[in-house]
Amino acid sequence: MKSEKYISPAVIRRLPRYYRYLGDLLAKDITRISSGELSKRMGITASQIRQDLNNFGGFGQQGYGYNVEYLYKEMGKILGLYKSYSVIIIGAGNLGQALANYTNFEKRGFRIEALFDVNPQLIGLNIRGSEVLDMAILEGYLRDHAIDIAVLTIPKTSAVEVANLLVDNGISAIWNFASVDLKFPGHSVVVENVHLSDSLMTLSYQLKELRSETPLEE
Ligand code: NAI
Structure with a gap:
């Protein structure tokens, strides 16, 4: 069944990354994580994470943070990974x-x-x-x-x-x-x-910036 709520493509694009990070946390037996800690690991602000997850009803609890396994499973469901x-x-x-x-x-x-x-x-x-x-x-x-x-x-x-x-x-x-x-x-x-x-061109842009290079004049 199609969900009624509109979720922006930008949010959808971030979901696999959440899923990957949560999977890595689970593999390390980390069962609970604060939004601050998740934000540090992922390089996304805590408020962005809250906003993203609120699209799906939010999963955190004040003072507890996120239950990693639960969130991982829910993300999997959202991404359609509950079936093959x-x-x-x-x-x-x-x-x-x-x-x-x-x-x-x-x-x-x-x-x-x-x-x-x-x-x-x-x-x-x-x-x-x-x-x-x-x-x-x-x-x-x-x-x-x-x-x-x-x-x-x-x-x-x-x-x-x-x-x-x-x-x-x-x-x-x-x-x-x-x-x-x-x-x-x-x-x-x-x-x-x-x-x-x-993706490779994005990398070359960043490398150019890192080296403070300017394009040669033609
Ligand atoms: P390749 O030449 O090794 O393989 C292409 C295969 O497609 C060949 O085996 C050929 O016989 C087959 N083929 C050609 N026309 C066909 C048709 N009408 N029906 C069924 N099979 C057909 O090329 P490669 O390196 O595997 O790249 C494949 C494509 O992927 C190319 O278009 C390439 O530009 C693209 N590519 C895209 C990347 C991306 O990031 N989007 C990265 C690398 C390649």
């Missing part, structure tokens, strides 16, 4: 294979069921238990399997066409790594466009 998701990867090249080889997604409940590619040399390969299948059978595969999420790790030239094919065949969540921002106005489809190079 079936995932396919389209494009079994460098990035597709790297993602399939990463075991942590499974631990979070994202099960990679299969990879798909057009390259005959890749079709039939087994990547950590998931087979690379021929793109030609994708539509039939989607008819027979309930897939929640498709990951796109193909060149941007074919990304839009493949994404439309996925959506036409019932996929409603796309984790897109192709360097084109996918949009599906009017469809009930959610897309997360990932650009690692944006």
Whole structure:
């Protein structure tokens, strides 16, 4: 069921970070944390944390702070991590294979069921238990399997066409790594466009500032 309350995208973007920090605290057997301490660890103000968590009803108690396990579980529920998701990867090249080889997604409940590619040399390969299948059978595969999420790790030239094919065949969540921002106005489809190079450019900006460099004149 969709929740009635509007939560801003900025808050949603911070939630996985809360979840990660709380998971680390739990792993260290820390059961309770003050908002001040959490704020110090995360580099976010205590008031920001309170504001963020208040969107979901607030979880702290005056004078006690936060119960780490409870908050971790609640964050998991908010993030939809109480169930597992079936995932396919389209494009079994460098990035597709790297993602399939990463075991942590499974631990979070994202099960990679299969990879798909057009390259005959890749079709039939087994990547950590998931087979690379021929793109030609994708539509039939989607008819027979309930897939929640498709990951796109193909060149941007074919990304839009493949994404439309996925959506036409019932996929409603796309984790897109192709360097084109996918949009599906009017469809009930959610897309997360990932650009690692944006993060790298942010780093280069910070490095430039750290070194007080100015761009060379042309
Ligand atoms: P790659 O060339 O190793 O792999 C791409 C694979 O897609 C190949 O195996 C190819 O046969 C397959 N492919 C091409 N067209 C297809 C189609 N229509 N249907 C199914 N499979 C198809 O490339 P790599 O390094 O794995 O990168 C994949 C994509 O991800 C590229 O577009 C690249 O620009 C992008 N990328 C994005 C990053 C990001 O942060 N968003 C980071 C790294 C790569």
